[in-house]
Amino acid sequence: MARGKDIDGSMSVPTFYGKELRWKREEAGLSLDAFLKGSFYSKTYLSDIEHGERRMPLDLAQHADQKLGTDGFFERNCEVVRKARRGPHAAYFEKALEAEKHAESIELWSPIIFPGLLQTAPYARALVQATHPTASGEWVEEKVTARLARARLFEQDHSTPEYWAVLHESLLSDPIISPREMAEQLDQIVELAERRRITPQIIPRTCGAYPLKAASIMVMTFPDAPPLIYTEASYSGDTIDDPALVKQYRKAYDRLRAVALSPEASLAMVKAAAEEYRNGKLWDRLE
Structure with missing residues (x-):
């Protein structure tokens, strides 16, 4: 042969x-x-x-x-x-990056930062600079541009995945960028939600213990392949396809979503926080 x-x-x-x-x-x-x-x-x-x-x-x-x-x-x-196929994205993210382009649904839990697909340029830039403090400005901008390009996923009407983002309330109250920039970051989430591109839910600070408290995950399902779980830290990530583990994460995510505020209440909270930042006020963490 x-x-x-x-x-x-x-x-x-x-x-x-x-x-x-x-x-x-x-x-x-x-x-x-x-x-x-x-x-x-x-x-x-x-x-x-x-x-x-x-x-x-x-x-x-x-x-x-x-x-x-x-x-x-x-x-x-x-x-x-x-x-x-490697581009400006980290090597450990490659499999998840390609997978999200073909996903039928993306369900995400992000307790510490806004997810990459939802980030504005100032927010992404602040994260990249903090994670890589010695990187050149050109390198940082390349990473920011690549991250923002992923959001084109929401413009493809025929193939936009169902995107569900469960976020912790601290993301609204603990800004890493200026009040004006935070208002723009939150406005972007509102805009995507009102266009029915995403469904956000907020886990309140007063929630107590809840599933996946120590992890951030992305659950992806496909019309033509088994589901995947992606977990990530600052300098590493892991794509999980073991059926038993995927099932365990899937159940934990469902329980997490059950203790979050409703999509309607969550969107109202995001809008209120955006207005606070737009008016130059800090979000009242004790409210």
Whole structure:
């Protein structure tokens, strides 16, 4: 059997990889359905990979090597493709970044900072500068621009995922940017909510103990792939696909949402906080 070609970079690496996969699949006489038998993925998912539009998960690469007899070619080179797709975002975020573009729903719990998809430029800039205090201004702006670009997801009417953000009240009352900038940050959340692009809920400071108090998570579901959980800290992140663990996180998130304020009450709180900042007043933490 002829060995697959080495990825040579003569075209986009993800495109080359996808073409190689399609060529080997068709050479083996396998339809999309026949190739995917025994995996958890759909024809749409595989088609996206073959067109260079989606990364190959490790388990699917291993499935391809087993199905096509390619002696580990796709498993070895899926890491090459991952590196080739890398942009200004952190390496540990790559899988979650691609996943959110294809997600049917994104459910997020963020107790410490506003989620990246909801951040304004001043807020994102303050976070990047605080996390990387010695970075150049050009590097910081590259990171900020890349983060803001992710929000284009909310402009794609035909493919916008259902986005549910559970936030802690401290995000409203503990500003990291100026009052004017905080008003703009909160206005952005209000605008997205009123356009029905997101559903925000607030966990009150007086809530006491609640699920996921020590973690921030993003739960992503897909029409053509198993669900994923993404957890993140300042300099690391982890994508979880183990079914038992995903189920545990999923249940915890549902319990967390149950103790949050209703979407209507939460949006009213965000609007009130924005008005306080717009008027130059600090949010009353004892209210």
